[in-house]
Amino acid sequence: xxxxxxxxxxxxxxxxxxxxxxxxxxxxxxxxxxxxxxxxxxxxxxxxxxxxxxxxxxxxxxxxxxxxxxxxxxxxxxxxxxxxxxxxxxxxxxxxxxxxxxxxxxxxxxxxxxxxxxxxxxxxxxxxxxxxxxxxxxxxxxxxxxxxxxxxxxxxxxxxxxxxxxxxxxxxxxxxxxxxxxxxxxxxxxxxxxxxxxxxxxxxxxxxxxxxxxxxxxxxxxxxxxxxxxxxxxxxxxxxxxxxxxxxxxxxxxxxxxxxxxxxxxxxxxxxxxxxxxxxxxxxxxxxxxxxxxxxxxxxxxxxxxxxxxxxxxxxxxxxxxxxxxxxxxxxxxxxxxxxxxxxxxxxxxxxxxxxxxxxxxxxxxxxxxxxxxxxxxxxxxxxxxxxxxxxxxxxxxxxxxxxxxxxxxxxxxxxxxxxxxxxxxxxxxxxxxxxxxxxxxxxxxxxxxxxxxxxxxxxxxxxxxxxxxxxxxxxxxxxxxxxxxxxxxxxxxxxxxxxxxxxxxxxxxxxxxxxxxxxxxxxxxxxxxxxxxxxxxxxxxxxxxxxxxxxxxxxxxxxxxxxxxxxxxxxxxxxxxxxxxxxxxxxxxxxxxxxxxxxxxxxxxxxxxxxxxxxxxxxxxxxxxxxxxxxxxxxxxxxxxxxxxxxxxxxxxxxxxxxxxxxxxxxxxxxx
Amino acid sequence: xxxxxxxxxxxxxxxxxxxxxxxxxxxxxxxxxxxxxxxxxxxxxxxxxxxxxxxxxxxxxxxxxxxxxxxxxxxxxxxxxxxxxxxxxxxxxxxxxxxxxxxxxxxxxxxxxxxxxxxxxxxxxxxxxxxxxxxxxxxxxxxxxxxxxxxxxxxxxxxxxxxxxxxxxxxxxxxxxxxxxxxxxxxxxxxxxxxxxxxxxxxxxxxxxxxxxxxxxxxxxxx
Numbered sequence: 001x002x003x004x005x006x007x008x009x010x011x012x013x014x015x016x017x018x019x020x021x022x023x024x025x026x027x028x029x030x031x032x033x034x035x036x037x038x039x040x041x042x043x044x045x046x047x048x049x050x051x052x053x054x055x056x057x058x059x060x061x062x063x064x065x066x067x068x069x070x071x072x073x074x075x076x077x078x079x080x081x082x083x084x085x086x087x088x089x090x091x092x093x094x095x096x097x098x099x100x101x102x103x104x105x106x107x108x109x110x111x112x113x114x115x116x117x118x119x120x121x122x123x124x125x126x127x128x129x130x131x132x133x134x135x136x137x138x139x140x141x142x143x144x145x146x147x148x149x150x151x152x153x154x155x156x157x158x159x160x161x162x163x164x165x166x167x168x169x170x171x172x173x174x175x176x177x178x179x180x181x182x183x184x185x186x187x188x189x190x191x192x193x194x195x196x197x198x199x200x201x202x203x204x205x206x207x208x209x210x211x212x213x214x215x216x217x218x219x220x221x222x223x224x225x226x227x228x229x230x231x232x233x234x235x236x237x238x239x240x241x242x243x244x245x246x247x248x249x250x251x252x253x254x255x256x257x258x259x260x261x262x263x264x265x266x267x268x269x270x271x272x273x274x275x276x277x278x279x280x281x282x283x284x285x286x287x288x289x290x291x292x293x294x295x296x297x298x299x300x301x302x303x304x305x306x307x308x309x310x311x312x313x314x315x316x317x318x319x320x321x322x323x324x325x326x327x328x329x330x331x332x333x334x335x336x337x338x339x340x341x342x343x344x345x346x347x348x349x350x351x352x353x354x355x356x357x358x359x360x361x362x363x364x365x366x367x368x369x370x371x372x373x374x375x376x377x378x379x380x381x382x383x384x385x386x387x388x389x390x391x392x393x394x395x396x397x398x399x400x401x402x403x404x405x406x407x408x409x410x411x412x413x414x415x416x417x418x419x420x421x422x423x424x425x426x427x428x429x430x431x432x433x434x435x436x437x438x439x440x441x442x443x444x445x446x447x448x449x450x451x452x453x454x455x456x457x458x459x460x461x462x463x464x465x466x467x468x469x470x471x472x473x474x475x476x477x478x479x480x481x482x483x484x485x486x487x488x489x490x491x492x493x494x495x496x497x498x499x500x501x502x503x504x505x506x507x508x509x510x511x512x513x514x515x516x517x518x519x520x521x522x523x524x525x526x527x528x529x530x531x532x533x534x535x536x537x538x539x540x541x542x543x544x545x546x547x548x549x550x551x552x553x554x555x556x557x558x559x560x561x562x563x564x565x566x567x568x569x570x571x572x573x574x575x576x577x578x579x580x581x582x583x584x585x586x587x588x589x590x591x592x593x594x595x596x597x598x599x600x601x602x603x604x605x606x607x608x609x610x611x612x613x614x615x616x617x618x619x620x621x622x623x624x625x626x627x628x629x630x631x632x633x634x635x636x637x638x639x640x641x642x643x644x645x646x647x648x649x650x651x652x653x654x655x656x657x658x659x660x661x662x663x664x665x666x667x668x669x670x671x672x673x
Numbered sequence: 674x675x676x677x678x679x680x681x682x683x684x685x686x687x688x689x690x691x692x693x694x695x696x697x698x699x700x701x702x703x704x705x706x707x708x709x710x711x712x713x714x715x716x717x718x719x720x721x722x723x724x725x726x727x728x729x730x731x732x733x734x735x736x737x738x739x740x741x742x743x744x745x746x747x748x749x750x751x752x753x754x755x756x757x758x759x760x761x762x763x764x765x766x767x768x769x770x771x772x773x774x775x776x777x778x779x780x781x782x783x784x785x786x787x788x789x790x791x792x793x794x795x796x797x798x799x800x801x802x803x804x805x806x807x808x809x810x811x812x813x814x815x816x817x818x819x820x821x822x823x824x825x826x827x828x829x830x831x832x833x834x835x836x837x838x839x840x841x842x843x844x845x846x847x848x849x850x851x852x853x854x855x856x857x858x859x860x861x862x863x864x865x866x867x868x869x870x871x872x873x874x875x876x877x878x879x880x881x882x883x884x885x886x887x888x889x890x891x892x893x894x895x896x
Contacts, residue, residue, distance in 0.1 A: 061691060062690065062691055063689055063690040063691060064689040149695055150694060150695065153694065153696075153697070156697075156699070160704065160715060161715070161717075161719065161809055161883055161887075162887055162891075164715060165717065165884055166887075166891075169717075175873075177716060177717045178716055178717045178718060178873075178877060178880050179873065179876060180714070180716070181714030181716035182716075183714070183715035183716060184712050184714065184715055187715065223891065226891045227694065228694050230890075230891075231692075231693040231694040232692050232693055232694040233693075238689065239692075242692045246692070288689060292689075292691075292692075296691075296695065
């Protein structure tokens with residue numbers, strides 16, 4: 001069904017700019033965000049992330065153990081998938097729940113600097129800046145609440161006679177209070193004050209206590225300061241930091257001192273007559289003190305890292321050392337701190353590359369994820385392309401003003417596009433940016449009669465442009481196969497992780513075409529030995545049940561081979577994998593018909609001991625197959641880097657065309673068994 | 674030398690606990706009330722207690738036991754050795770009943786000023802923790818009684834002075850002299866003035882003492 005546009009309508013449409021012109025979300029706060037945001041798009045990942053953030057809101061805080069363990073969640077999506085928009089939608093949380101999303105303001109990241117120092121600087125910056133949507137400076141809001149709590153404690157700790165003296169009556173009042181003993185009026189004023197302090201209040205309201213309760217605010221501030229000095233008496237760094245921080249908060253709230261926090265930052269936190277302490281120790285305590293005050297006001301702290309290309313691959317050149325340092329830093333922080341959540345928004349290729357550089361220390365910590373009751377931990381969120389209903393919502397939203405001008409509510413929601421075009425675009429696997437660009441081009445053609453044609457429908461490799469893409473892909477494939485071959489010539493086992501990841505990614509991509517009902521977990525690690533125990537897990541629905549097929553590479557030779565094989569059988573027992581079938585891909589040149597018989601003696605013993613029956617299949621992979629596994633992620637990242645709009649469907653088609661040898665190795669995918 | 678196992682004294686784990694400045698202070702309240710439950714007047718010198726009156730030293734629940742450990746026993750008597758429980762305005766509390774009185778009626782003539790003292794209350798909480806609360810008090814006679822007594826003393830003072838002068842000088846005329854009566858009235862007024870000053874002075878001295886304690890506790894930043 002096509003929508004014909006008459007001249008009158010066209011004239012109105014032409015009086016507006018193209019509403020699909022902004023396909024890229026800027027790396028700064030967009031004031032029009034609320035106008036362009038559509039709740040339905042990425043609703044599920046957003047809800048998952050909000051749930052994760054909310055799990056860091058603690059109702060009771062007694063010590064750092066009250067806080068949940070720190071964790072990282074990686075949000076993965078191809079370029080243009082809407083990662084930055086998702087982050088911004090998290091920052092502009094519509095339900096109004098307070099949260100502190102700490103984002104980088106620039107690309108500076110010095111891998112030689114302590115990561116905790118880096119996080120501390122980011123946190124301070126974020127506390128001192130007005131919030132993106134509410135405009136409130138979080139430090140002021142926290143300071144007000146903390147000051148109120150300290151005031152409440154102060155009032156509670158004053159005895160009746162101290163309350164009388166604290167009002168500091170002068171002259172006539174003093175003698176009246178002395179001789180007539182009408183101090184109960186003052187006590188009731190303090191009671192009212194305590195009741196008022198139990199409720200949250202703004203800094204302005206706290207400063208007006210003088211009028212409401214006839215108590216001088218300067219006097220109350222002095223009392224609160226003294227109470228703080230008297231109760232927080234420790235001589236160690238943390239106590240000193242707390243004293244300085246809380247005092248700064250009291251000054252900022254009660255005396256309206258805007259530079260109170262700066263004074264805190266410049267304070268000397270070294271304990272008196274104690275040994276000199278390193279900056280790293282101080283920073284750790286400073287960070288802890290800030291995390292603590294945020295926890296006290298139920299404010300989750302989330303460090304969100306978006307646009308990783310900006311500092312890990314400036315100018316398109318990936319900096320492996322920097323990436324490793326970044327991930328190690330996050331892992332170290334996860335290890336040392338509670339109550340911090342990291343959101344890493346990464347492009348698929350970039351993420352794979354980063355993980356390759358991450359050490360064995362970082363990987364398990366990054367993969368731990370956020371735990372919820374009754375749910376598996378959330379460590380990764382994949383951003384999928386929005387489908388047709390969401391695309392229609394997007395069109396409706398962007399056309400909103402124009403539809404108002406047209407005053408025609410009966411127009412279809414896909415107006416002014418033909419339904420076929422919208423359906424085709426909506427059902428394509430293209431990322432959201434590509435879809436918006438397609439809409440922009442089509443809109444230009446429909447409304448302004450622009451010669452620029454809309455972006456090609458995706459997944460169909462036809463036309464000149466697509467031929468060019470195919471040629472480009474083939475050229476890169478050849479190059480990457482050569483690169484992979486050279487790597488394998490040096491060491492097969494040394495590339496074990498990359499091979500396992502490549503196999504997983506390859507199967508995931510190919511399976512999306514061959515068996516869309518299946519779910520692939522491309523890379524899972526089992527056991528303590530970092531060299532072995534790597535799997536790809538395929539979950540296939542079969543006769544109402546899910547068959548879990550674990551696929552592992554047997555790469556070791558000599559003494560390590562029995563251990564390698566032994567670790568593969570762990571897939572049956574491991575909680576994460578719980579495999580119902582196991583496919584072991586043995587890298588060998590052996591041409592024997594019965595591979596099991598060809599296993600070296602001790603490895604054969606392991607096989608026999610494991611009582612490997614029909615649940616386990618041993619298959620051979622040759623050097624050519626390994627090269628494909630290693631080359632695929634390299635190729636995919638390269639083509640995406642060179643051409644960010646390289647269609648996902650084209651990648652899948654490429655895999656099924658060029659990597660059939662690998663896909664047929666695994667029975668349910670190749671459908672040979 | 675024979676080695677021995679390292680002795681580790683018991684200590685709490687090194688935990689990053691909440692700052693003591695933010696740990697909720699006890700919500701307990703301690704006060705002195707009259708027998709009918711009304712709060713006793715509080716002045717800068719302490720709770721104002723009257724002779725020949727009964728009071729309750731109250732402490733808000735939950736509390737296991739209350740015990741008066743220190744009090745001016747020549748003026749204050751415990752009415753009961755046991756603690757009683759009561760509630761008012763939805764606040765339940767336990768109290769120790771006391772009575773302020775002179776040991777002998779004659780004391781009321783010699784002790785009719787302000788007498789600052791302290792009451793120390795030992796509180797045992799349900800978990801057997803103990804704490805001591807000190808309440809400053811001022812013992813005094815009720816105001817109308819005091820006025821009456823002062824006037825009575827003053828009026829006794831006038832004829833006493835005139836009679837003393839007449840007897841010592843063997844001169845009856847001084848009894849009928851306006852000068853003598855005038856001098857007597859002035860003496861009575863001087864006594865009343867002296868008495869009022871003395872009372873205020875004693876209250877003031879106590880208030881200054883409490884103020885100094887307050888300043889010491891609140892580290893001199895205030896005041």
